[in-house]
Amino acid sequence: MRLLSPHALALCCTALCAAWLLPSPAPAEPGVVDEQSLQPIGNIALGAPDFEMPVTSPALPLVDPGDDSPEAAMLRRLEHEGIAGGFDGIIYENRDGDHSRLPMGMFPRLPHLQFSKELSKKKADVGLGGRIILPAIVVGNSSTAIVNGPAPRSQTRLAMTTSHLSAQAFLTYVSNHLYVYPEHRDHDDADLFPVNWPYTLTTQGSSRSDKPFLRALFFALAAMPADTREALRENRLVAPTLQMILRRSLKGIYSREHYMSGSAHPVVFDKGQLAPERMVSLASSLKPDEIPPIVALNVVEESFQPEAGLADMSELLFNTPAAIGRIWRGPEYTKRMVVSAETTKDPNGRDLQFTWVLLQGDPARVRITPQGPGNARAEITIDWHDPFIAGRGKKRITNRVDIGVFAYNGAQDSAPSFISVAFPGHQLREYEARGQTGKRLANVDYDAEARDVYYDPLLFWSAPWSDRMVYAPDGAVASIWRVDADGTTILRDPDHLEDGSPVGYDLTEQKKKRLLSMKAVSAD
Structure with missing residues (x-):
């Protein structure tokens, strides 16, 4: 399996920027993506540099007038006070043929992305998001899963277990795109995900379990001050910041200590955890000079091997800057890694302090030793884990250890980047x-x-x-x-x-x- 290094993935982002500068055919109608305007971004995705955002009437209400929820009342007040930035530069992408589309009336001023007939015939508007990258802030969903064939799975697990799709997921993350998918049988009696990552949001349940999360994300985006959201857009930090806002605002997460725990960072989220009114409050308070960075991870040393076990398969599932995935195949009882976050840069040049946290796993079998100025690197040793019970609320069997890495810039904590190790629990x-x-x-x-x-x-x-x-x-x-x-x-x-x-x-x-x-x- 060919891995993309953080440097190579950064080059993909550079290619994305370059794609926006290339001449293209006549643009499609506002709000519509057509095939003629698409240009390759390396071999990972396609860009639509000339995509034109549709214009919605400012006379329309920001939120459904019939919505009497606390978050709706807060958003109306923030708009009245001139704080809320609304939906300028934001578009909603549905990728399941309207199966789980947000109603137009929920946010009347929010534009909905449309695809040309040619792209729709090719199913370019269905399934995993991120194949087409827009020069806009995109939040989308696909309430679908792979239910036939030799390897049924959720869209999220498909991306996690397919090399080029994990790279594509990172590209969406740093392109201000965030997609929501249901776990659909990947997180019922057992947790089947091989890694945890911040690139997508995965919801407990199947069809339409994603809708409450879409709603909460759009409330948070609309509540952000315009200058804050523009700073996030320019620095490619919209998706990471949305992840931080959602996790920091979950029910039960009322302190920094709670945020630095597995309770705030499950691989799958339940709608009962959501507190949209807290998300609106946090989003509206963010200042441009306080936005947190993406924690960029790099493996310096490790005992995981490119060929291991009887089948000589790689233990390196993928390397991406905000998520590292490993699979335990060899006979060893203990494995070791040294991981660095030293290339992480705060968007405002603030000094950073890093925190390395065991989010899931046996504390007696995982040892994390932070090193260097600001704890910017860590030595990690992990012992073999048999299948174990994990999770809050409903307990599930899992075969995965998760470590989260957070950056604090003196004002805000970042979203976590993850190091995950999957064990062959069937052995x-x-x-x-x-x-x-x-x-x-x-x-x-x-x-x-x-x-x-x-x-x-x-x-x-x-x-x-x-x-x-x-x-x-x-x-x-x-x-x-x-x-x-x-x-x-x-x-x-x-x-x-x-x-x-x-x-x-x-x-x-x-x-x-x-x-x-x-x-x-x-x-x-």
């Missing part, structure tokens, strides 16, 4: 003590299919055997006793039988499965 592993320190793998059952245990076939695999490790006095692996339906095979190491004959492994896909098999190979 049954047993570790044993190794001398006086550490642990080593003793047994592992790879046969998830026989146990009818779910695993993501885009990331993991099942094999019809279990292995028992036998160690020599010096601690090296002396042999592996592999047990399957046909009996026991003794290996010298994963790649050789006891007599030294080489073996290899094949991955095959069958319906919703990915299966690993062992085969004899010729010795060269």
Whole structure:
């Protein structure tokens, strides 16, 4: 899997800026995206540099006159006082064929994006957002999921498990675009997401569970002072700041300590957590010289490998500046990373102080040691995690550790950037003590299919055997006793039988499965 470095992703953003300068055909009608006006942004997305925002009448009310909620009353007062910036430069994008579209009357002055007939025929207006980047502030939704094929999943998990889509998600984040998707069976009895990230908002439930979040986000955007929102737009910080506002304003998050905890940063949000009136209050109070940055992360050292485990698959899911994803495949009990946030820049040149927080995982198995001025880097060591129960409210089984990194500029805390590690919880592993320190793998059952245990076939695999490790006095692996339906095979190491004959492994896909098999190979 090819990873994009933070530098490469920054170049994508540079390409985006360059795309706006290229000549293009005659523009479409205001508020409409057409195919002729689109230009490539690298190989990640398409830009519409000549897109023209539609003009809505200032005589229209900012919010539905029949909305008697506290947040609506606050927004009307802020508009009357000349504080609220309204919806200038903002557009709503629905990507599910009106299945879960916000009513036009909810925010009468908010324009709705339209697609040309040619693009609609090509389904360019359906599914995951971010393929088309506009020179505008965009909040959108797609109340859809992938329900057929070999790997059903939510739109969010699709983006997380597809290399170019994780890069595209980052591009939307730094292009002032934010999309909302339902989790649709990815977060019911079990949390199936391999990472946590700030690039999208994922809502608990299926169809139309996204609507309350869209409503809350548009209330926050409309409440922002115009100069603050313009500073956010110029610095590409609209989406990160919306994430901060929503998380800082959740019910139960009433202090900085609460904000620096897993309670404020779940991988999926429930509508019962929303407090739109608090979002309006916080958004309206933001000043241009206080807006927080994006925390830019970079891996300096790590023990996660580009090839690991019996299938030699990469443990590096993706590297993006605001989210790093890793998959534990090797036999180790402990892995280590050194991660830096030193390239993070405050938009107003303020000094930054960083906080590294374990948001999800066993505190006894995760050690975070901040280093350097402002705690701008940290050494992270993580021990193996069996599946564990996590979450607030309804508890769910998960196989993921999340670490959040926050920047404080003296006025505001940033949205978190994330480091996530996904474990192969479908494997049954047993570790044993190794001398006086550490642990080593003793047994592992790879046969998830026989146990009818779910695993993501885009990331993991099942094999019809279990292995028992036998160690020599010096601690090296002396042999592996592999047990399957046909009996026991003794290996010298994963790649050789006891007599030294080489073996290899094949991955095959069958319906919703990915299966690993062992085969004899010729010795060269």
